Amino acid sequence: METLHIEAVSDAAFSEMENAWQNLLYQSNVDKLFLSWHWMHNWWTLYRNPSDELLVLTIIKKGVLIGIAPLYISIDTTVKYLPNIRRVMFLGTAKQGFSGFRTEYLEIISTPPNGNDVCSAVFAYIRDRYSLDELFMIDVVVNSCTYTALDQFVTTTNCHKRIQSKNVSYLVDTQGSFEEYLKTLGKNSRLQIYNRRKNLQKLGKIELVQLGQDAFEDVFSLISNFHSSRWDNPIVFDTHKLFVRQLSKNAIISATGFILKVDENIIGASFDIKCGSSIYNFQLGFQDMTDQKLSIGLITLGYALENCFAASDITAFDLLAGNGKLSNYKSRIASEGIYMESAQYVFSTLYKLLYTFRNLYIKFLRR
Structure with a gap:
């Protein structure tokens, strides 16, 4: 393997490396x-x-940038009477506390021929x-160069x-026709996502409003x-709004979404982000x-999917990971996408022992 030059960038340099x-x-x-x-x-x-320390690493080969590791060091002070835990994590993830939208599909960025060498280095x-x-390492793409290098x-x-966990995302390929997509669904799923629109139409005039950047x-x-209203637990989106506002200042990424109305009464809404030819569905309310x-959540998604199939510049509707609050509705309307794994890689002798004792204790309680 040729020599790779690795360098940690400063906060100032990180801000300038777009x-x-x-x-x-x-x-x-x-x-x-x-x-x-x-x-x-x-x-x-x-x-x-x-207390977090930036650990963005650039990997250079023969003067050419071939990799970036988007990481940081987190200092965990939450365990009483024990030393602080210094851990490396991907940017976009956190062990505890609020960290905004879930960041998925994580890997070290590298040019394809150099992936294994970059990640190992x-x-x-x-x-x-x-x-x-x-x-x-949270939500690392399974079988990626990063995943292989970690193992x-x-x-x-x-x-x-x-x-810690294994997850899979769900994806709808929108390059065909909406009619053909409906044929791939089970009878009950097709009923909930599309056929029951007739029942909804009996309640009044249906209107689907697509929202742009300004709304x-x-x-x-x-x-x-x-x-x-449903769970007696409102979600506070203040920092989400600021995050999306900043995110959308470039031409590559844009915020979007849909509002579903019946006679001007709003009954469903989705928040999405468009990047390239993909729509990422982050939030759904109904x-x-x-x-x-009437399953208004699935009906709302059905209208959103129909719009994506009709749009020539959209090739995929990504429902991301997660199973839904009451059931895994995603598995009924989309195909499995990317598998991800979250895992700790423990160096500390003390914490190895503590985790071992903890596992033994849990096994004992389950007897």
Whole structure:
């Protein structure tokens, strides 16, 4: 392997590397929204803790940028009577506390021929240069170069891997026709997402309003009200709004969404982000009308999907990971997309022992 030069960038340099970052991003095969400079830099600006340390690493080969590791060091002081935990995490993720929208599809960014070398070099660099207790890698793409390098890292170092969760995203390919898509659904799913529109139309005039950049904040208030009405627990979106406002200042990423009305009464709303040819569905809110045998959430998504199928510049509607509050509705209307894994890679001897004792204690309680 040729020598790779790795360098940690300063906060000031991070703020100035939009062009270099985006150029590399579009040479890579990684997600273009979550791993964009705009998403990562805005997250760091809004959600970092005062004690967090930036650890964005650039990887250079023969004077050419071939990789970027978007990381930071988190200092965990929440465990009483024990030393603080120093852990490396991806930007966009946090072990505890509020961190905004979930950041998914995480990987180290690299040009395709150099992925394995870049990822292996990054983790070796971190091991040799930094005094750490663990890596906490959330929503890493399974079977990516990053994932493979982490597993190799476990076998070559004295660290312990603790898998926290495994998730999968859900995706609808919108390059065909909406009619053909409906044929792929099960009978009950097709009934809920499309056929029951007839029942809804009996209640009044149906109107689907698509929101642009200047009106996306209205959706947050609607979704919060819906959530409060259904679960008696309103969602506060203040920092989400600021995050999206900053995110949307570039030409690549734009906020959008839909409002579903019946006779001017708003019964459903979705908040989405468009990046490239993909729509990412982040939030969905709706009025509970199950007493009328209407699943307004699925009907709202059905209208949104129909619009995406009709748009020539949209090829995918990404429902992201998560199963829904009451059921995994995504699995009934979309295909499985990308598998992700969240895991701790523990170096600290003390915390290895504590985690081992904790696991044994849990097993004992489950007997």
